[in-house]
Amino acid sequence: MASVGTGYDLSVSTYSPDGRLFQVEYAGKAVDNSGTTIGLRVKDGVVLAVEKLVQSKLLVSGSNLRIQGADRHIGIATAGLLADAKHIVKRARDEAQSYRDIYRMPIPAKVMAERMGLYVQAYTSYSSVRPFGCATIIGLMDEDGPQLYMVEPSGTYWGYQACASGKGKQLARTELEKLDLSNMTARQAVKEATRIIHTVHDEAKDKEFELELTWICEETKGRFERVPQSLVQEAEDFAAEAMASDMEDDE
Numbered sequence: 259m260a261s262v263g264t265g266y267d268l269s270v271s272t273y274s275p276d277g278r279l280f281q282v283e284y285a286g287k288a289v290d291n292s293g294t295t296i297g298l299r300v301k302d303g304v305v306l307a308v309e310k311l312v313q314s315k316l317l318v319s320g321s322n323l324r325i326q327g328a329d330r331h332i333g334i335a336t337a338g339l340l341a342d343a344k345h346i347v348k349r350a351r352d353e354a355q356s357y358r359d360i361y362r363m364p365i366p367a368k369v370m371a372e373r374m375g376l377y378v379q380a381y382t383s384y385s386s387v388r389p390f391g392c393a394t395i396i397g398l399m400d401e402d403g404p405q406l407y408m409v410e411p412s413g414t415y416w417g418y419q420a421c422a423s424g425k426g427k428q429l430a431r432t433e434l435e436k437l438d439l440s441n442m443t444a445r446q447a448v449k450e451a452t453r454i455i456h457t458v459h460d461e462a463k464d465k466e467f468e469l470e471l472t473w474i475c476e477e478t479k480g481r482f483e484r485v486p487q488s489l490v491q492e493a494e495d496f497a498a499e500a501m502a503s504d505m506e507d508d509e
Contacts, residue, residue, distance in 0.1 A: 285411035288391035294426035295337040299406035303444035303475020304397035306335040307451035329354035337424035338392030367405030379413025393423040426458030444475035452493035
């Protein structure tokens, strides 16, 4: 890439001869070096899970959250540069509040995804800025039920049944494709999300991690909430049993 991209990666608004924007691709690399983030859309809600890598044992547990709320019914999970992620969350909160002020109702999923996608894309169009080095998974419940979108560093956004970003995204997507999401409950999704995060975490290479779990579902009455600790413990036990079973099968 070095020889091909020489001189064409100095500005985000400069295309290479083969039509590539190298700074946008570099932003994608920042996402790929982050902990794994997954989202599951099931029949009664949305579950978001993040493998938050612990950079230092001195850090306070639970600080620098990777999943935050943008409105009462919206959760946002991010992979990539944390500072960029916080800016994206702030923008999402502004969009949600603006929509409420104008239309007197919660912002629909497609409108939120479109506005965030356009905002991120604008940062790939001007030489005075750089692309956001984070991918954003948006989960919420609106009048059409559970919704899940992911906004990439390029500004492209898609609606998903399940999605993943970060270091272990390929293995996570393989595991997600095996699930019967349309018939799964949010409680079952919490357990499966925990299992997948533990599966993709490479203990030999990665540092310790904290598991973040949130959901928006019928049980929470459509509100974004942290998963109760009792259910998190059940999910951790389920993941441990599943991994132990897989190791026995391999032997």
